[in-house]
Amino acid sequence: MKNINPINTSAWKKLQSHFNEIKDIHIRDLFFKDTDRQKNMFLNFHNKIFCDFSKHRINNQTIKYLLKLSKETHLHDAIELMFKGKKINVTENRAVLHTALRNRSNKPLFINGVNIADLIDSELMRIKNFSDLVISGKWKGCTGKRITDIINIGIGGSDLGPKMVTESLRMYKNHLKxxxxxxxxxxHIINVLDKINYETSLFIIVSKTFTTEETMLNAQSAREWFFKSSYKKDKASVSCHFIAVSENINQAKLFGISKKNIFQFWDWVGGRYSxxxxxxxxxxxxxxFNNFVELLRGAYEMDMHFLNREFHENIPVILALINIWYMNFFKTxxxxxxxxxxxxxxFPAYLQQATMESNGKSVNRLGKEVNWTTSSIIWGAPGTNGQHAFFQMLHQGNTLVPCDFIIPMFPDHDLLNHHERLMSHFIAQTRALAFGNDQDSNIKNIKLLDIDMNKKNIFLSRFKQFxxxxxxxxxxxxxVDPFSLGSLISLYEHKIFVQGVILNIxxxxxxxxxxxxxxxxxxYCELKKDSITNKYDTSTNYLINLYKNK
Structure with a gap:
């Protein structure tokens, strides 16, 4: 990828000048001046995802300059390099090909002379066959009982992604817990072990290296618990209850997991994209498995949208450019x-890792410090809970926070009155945030003959102004079905990638x-020693010694 610092581009300089012109314009005035605004700032993905970005502090000129920035930083070339499997993860000398995992075109893709499309299909078939056995009850525990509980042991991308997806798609789940x-x-591990029976539990240990401290310690504790609970303590019994997902097959085998129970992923798959x-x-x-394939298909269709659509109608590109605009010009x-x-x-927690672990960087692709913002701090919660927690600050605080509001048009339950009320809040919040209210409307009903009441109402109106x-x-x-969720996750993955490319990290x-x-x-080594620790700063030494003297 080209090493172009964005602030050195002509587009960035034009954006700075443009920002000085537009920064104080109110969103309501932008709508007033452009009667086609909503039409021009609305994108539709396969009638599955509808994206309205009209309630932003931008106009057509903003988008024009942002698109120019994407051109000057060679975004299109970078996208093609990723999809072709070039080693764009330079510091680790790796390709970035999570997109290949959901490629439904059956086209070959070669990495180091190996057609990885064949590897992916082969592993998918192994996953299908294994999952069919477990779900159907044909896979038995060491005492001959069916599996009822699945325990996924991992951290970061090996935890957040699968957990978020399975919870989001809980209406599609089967009988397995x-x-x-x-x-x-x-x-954490104790709370889970207290709920399960060793005879009917299946542990999946997910670690790319199979050396991650948190994962391996939890896995060891699970294995010890299994041996204490079971009267069968041989390798055959372990093979009924422990599965590994790792790039490091040898390390998984050393843990005691048989090779046939080890599922593989590769160094060109990042943990948070796995x-x-x-x-x-x-x-x-x-x-x-069929619903998982639909998840992959939804992601693939968004991949094709991202790869092939012109940038002015490309949802991940547009949303990434808007975020760059806020981070670096409004200084959000x-x-x-x-x-x-x-x-x-x-979903917010999942995006926290995906965004902040990806773009929370302070040096550019040449290893030099940057003086522009590369990542937002991601936070959030479900509506309407957030409305009764932190929306007060969004509406009347003095901190500018760009927001993404996400909702399904059709609910996955039959309480339609609940959903219509939820939808009304969704729409109302975005309107209230954008347009606020008119101060005059707060005092228009004041009784003019009552001077004292008049003063009181004028005073109170200041607190009711948005x-x-x-x-x-x-x-x-x-x-929220497998296809749409897959597309949505892929959308945000590509949004993150676009920001990284343009911001040269x-x-x-x-x-x-x-x-x-x-x-x-x-x-940890210091904590195990009996002697007083003096090797660190005074604060660290104090904390270590305080623990030792407990």
């Missing part, structure tokens, strides 16, 4: 994600995760 264990805190691979085995076990620091669907309550001009995107799914490494892990290993 899903549990997810990620935290190093022993409470739910499409065998790391999504828990998804398949929850909703069935956060971005709110609000799914108006309770089953999608973990300035508006708060931006949001409305994303309406036809329904590497989005697919995560070296920032490593320092704390390495220091933790060193501190």
């Amino acid at each position: 899903l549990h997810f264990v990620s935290n190093l805190d022993g409470n 739910l499409w691979s065998s790391a999504g085995l828990s998804i398949v076990l929850s909703i069935g 620091e956060t971005e709110g994600i609000f799914p108006y669907n309770q089953n999608m309550h973990n 300035k508006g001009n708060n931006p949001s995107t409305s994303i309406i799914l036809k329904k 590497f989005s697919f490494d995560q070296w920032g995760v490593e320092l704390g892990k390495n220091l933790a290993s060193d501190v």
Whole structure:
């Protein structure tokens, strides 16, 4: 990919000048001046996803300059490099091909002389055959009983993605009970183990390297619990209850898992993009293989939209450009994600990792420090809960927060009155944020003959004023089904990629995760010693010694 600092482009300079002209214009005035605004700022994906970005502090000129920025930073070339399997993850010398995992075209794709399309199809068939056995009850535990509980042990992308998908698609789930264990805190694994029976439980240990501390310690505790619970302690009994998903097959075998129980994914699949691979085995076990294929198909169709659509009608590109506009010109620091669907309550957490681990960088692709913003802080919660928590700040605070509102048009339940009321709140919130209210309307009914009451009402009207001009995107799914959810996840993946390309950073490494892990290993060794620790700063020494003297 080209190394072009965005602030050096002519488009960036034009955007800065344009920002100075538009920054104080109210969204309501933008609508007043452009009667076709909503029509021109609305995109439709296969009648499955509808995206309205008209309630943003932008106009047609803003979009023109942002599109020019994408051209000057060679975004189109970068997209093609990713889909062709070029090693765009330069610091790890890897290709980035989570898109290949959902490629339904059956076209060959060669990496280092190997057709990875064949590898993917082969692994998919293994997943299908295995999941069919477990779901049907033909896969038995060591005492001959059917599996009833699936325990996914992983962290980060090996946890957040599968957990978010299985919860979002809970209306498609079968009889199997899903549990997810990620935290190093022993409470997490204990809380799950207390609920299950060793005879009917299946553990899936998901770790790319099979050395991740949190995952492996939880896996070891699960294995110890199994051996304490079971009177059968041989390898054959373990093979009935422990599955591995890893790139490191040898390490998984050393753990005691037989090779036939090891599902593979590859170094060109990043952890936070791995739910499409065998790391999504828990998804398949929850909703069935056919629904998993629909999830892949939805993602693939969004991939094709991203790859082939002109940028002015390309949803991931447009949303990424708008976010760059806010981060670097309005200097916003956060971005709110609000799914108006309770089953999608973990979607903001999923996007936290996907966005902040990808683009939370401070050096460009040449290793030099940047002086522009590369990532928003992602946060959010389901509506309408958020309305009774932090929306007060969104409406009347002095911090600008661009927001994404997400809702299905058709609910996955039959309480239609609930959904219509939910939809009314969804629409009303985006309108209230954008347009606010008119101060005069708060005092128009004041009784002019009552001077004291008049003063009181004028005073109170100040507290009931909503300035508006708060931006949001409305994303309406036809329904939360496997296809649409797959498309939505893919949309955000590509939005993140576009931002990384234009802002000249590497989005697919995560070296920032490593320092704390390495220091933790060193501190752990200190905690095991009897002597007083003096090797660190005074604060760290104090905390270690405080723990030792407990």
